Amino acid sequence: MKLDPSILARIQFAFTVSFHIIFPTMSIGLASFLAVIEALWLKTKKPVYLQIYKFWLSIFAMGFGIGVVTGIVLSFEFGLGFARFAQMAGPAIGPLIALEVLTAFFLEAGFLGIMLFGLHRVGPKLHFFATCMVAIGTLLSASWILSANSWMQTPAGVAIHDGHLTVVSWLHVLVNPSWLHRLPHMLTAAYLTASFMVAGVGAWYLLKGKHQQFARTTLGLGTAFAAVLIAGQVFIGDILYGTMLKHQPSKMQAAEGFWEKQSQSPAPYYWFIVPDQDHQRNRFELGIPYLGSIWLTHSLDGRVQGLKNTPRDLQPRMGMVFYAFRIMYGLAMVMFAVGVASLWLRFRGKLFSSRWFLWILAFMTPSGIIATLAGWYVAETGRQPWVIYGVLRTVDAVSPVPARALLSTLIAFVCVYGVFITAFLVFAVRIIRRGPGEAPPHAEASGSVKNAFRPYVLDNPERLVNGHITQRS
């Protein structure tokens, strides 16, 4: 069997980046959540907030660690799998990522130690500052890397002379046509992820009748944020759709499942297709009548532009883009419905007692992660066959590394990352099973494990003097 290096390089990058994105998405959301919780604790002194903080801190710490090490892989993988791309794009995205390292990675890393291990070493205000710095670090990190990726989607600000790129305007590289729409979309996705995670775990506890105060607080906060965030997210998403329609029409054409240059009128909204790229048609399609025209052209009879508007050798794979988009959008609609339901149940005073709703929330715990992943698949597979849209094709960007090397390292990544995610899930479930107040705050390290259990303040409320934890004598 002849192995194609470019396919293997793509699979390897796709695997490592898909795996990676799960964790920063959680980290960005949870870091801000933890900052909010710590602020609430400092302000109200209510012990439940410290309990929530310590509980989610352990899960955050594990996820952050995996995010860091899988992220380092990516910063080298540009060169490992796609050296030609690195050589060309380095001058443009290299400085952006360098600034990410300087302003964000070091910031997160510098204050993470205090955030995770300094609760007993520093005063509460400094500790809160550390939490905020980590949260800001994750935000900055997302901003820079989104700019770099957006530049790949909608390149600008550069001049190209026989394969060499020179940056002519940094402003246009950074603030390229899609960055300012994709950034809020990704950030909101991260915050939504955290909202559904905390709400889902809270719902689970309520269903089991355990940790009532903890559960009600996190469920209340989670759904509150989720309702507002999802409304914002679908708004931003629609704006972004328009931007991408303008700058990458092939992507949105592939996303909707239409082949003909002008679809039928009125156009349905497809939910299920069996695309046949070779014959440029769908072997089967199922959709809701009229909805395509309504949603995509904002009229009752508008025609949608199909993938045949793009030359065949420049078309992305419709199957991938379509289903990725449907998963993301479908989840968005469910999230919106859950948000509306949560508002209605609040109004009726039944937010914590409607078991059907609690079950839905529990199932929705990982919804943010799945939606974010799906969205990234739209972004990346929809950009194909380009790696820099309109400038460099993916097949021309591959490293001079033999296919066998690529295959063996791909297998290695799958195995190692498999261990990471299994361990993460096992330990996260264990933390959730044990419940708040009983789990080791997280790397409490040596000595008596029991010692570290008691939240410092809960055990010694007299130590909390004017909102300051007094030093142990």
Next chain:
Amino acid sequence: MLNSNQLHRLGALAAALVGVLFFFAIIGVFGLRLAIAGLAVFVLGAVVVYVAFPTAGAES
């Protein structure tokens, strides 16, 4: 007339339809201005619900 249960069911249905309407508005089916307005009203409405109907037995 409708009893309390049926009234609540009707209320939930109405809420669902209003939700769908907001969704359509926010994704721009009725134009950009109504999308922005729809988003603003939705968020405002959510805030009103949080403030006017606090959840019992929880910290907030």
Next chain:
Amino acid sequence: MELPLVSACFVAFALTMYVILDGFDLGVGILLLFQPAAASRDHMVDSITPTWDGNETWIIMAGVTLLAAFPVAYSVLLPAFYLPIILMLLALGFRGVSFEFRVQSKHYRRRWDLAFAVGSLVAAFMQGLILGGLMQGVTVQNQRFAGSVLDVVRPLPVISGLALAFGYAVLGGGWLKLKSSVSLQAFANRSLRVSAAVFAILFGVACIYAVKIQPGIRSKWASHGIALACLVGLFAIASGMLTMTKKTRPAVPFLLGLFLFVVGISGIAVIVFPDIVPFSVTLWEAASSSTSQTLVLVGAAVVTPIVLAYSAFAYWIFRGKTPERGWEA
């Protein structure tokens, strides 16, 4: 001063920071293999837990600056060292996740300690392998890598890999002597003596072998013989002092270890300059346009002092001896 020169200095600075800071992290990890007592292992890991992430970040800084300022070098060197880099990344991955995973389970802690230690060892070895491979020379044609990914499986890179592992163990031992309680002092002293001696020997062997097989190095000895000889001398003295650690101030062995590395890096800098892909591609040939380099350097100039400040602050927060009962007790 010419831009590529300044950019190269920043890459060298970032690499040096990485080697020194993550050097002792990896070194402590390697020394875990030789520590049978579980509680002592916990203590050793505690000493590096609060600051490991920032330390590791310097390698990303170095790599990404290479991408931004010397994209030709980045695109040549990364495929050239494809296998060792990936193995290093996986090893660093195991090391990194083990920090959090090892405390989640009492039953599996020993196994995660092993993952931690082996990850540290493999990462250190791969880094040395890459260094040796650089000195050996990388096949370049038309600014593209033209060799085989298995070129690193040769004597010089392998010896360099072993040497670096022992070198990191020296840094690790020095850090333990500084930060650990009385119970681990004897262990730290032993580790220092043994690793310093082996490091010095392996380093010497690697240098001699490198001179033998790489004409580029021979010509550097010819032109900069005095400077290099001085550095060799300093290295020998410092390692000698390390093998004789018994009753010294706690910080001395660690500082000596840092000194060893600074000397070693200086030597490598003398040999490699003015190339960025040693003996094949010069700094100027590999550099990107001035707009890209300028942005990185301006950003670096402004932000690095701030980074160093709060990193130092973080170290200061966790100053003194590592508490025996861990950070939460």
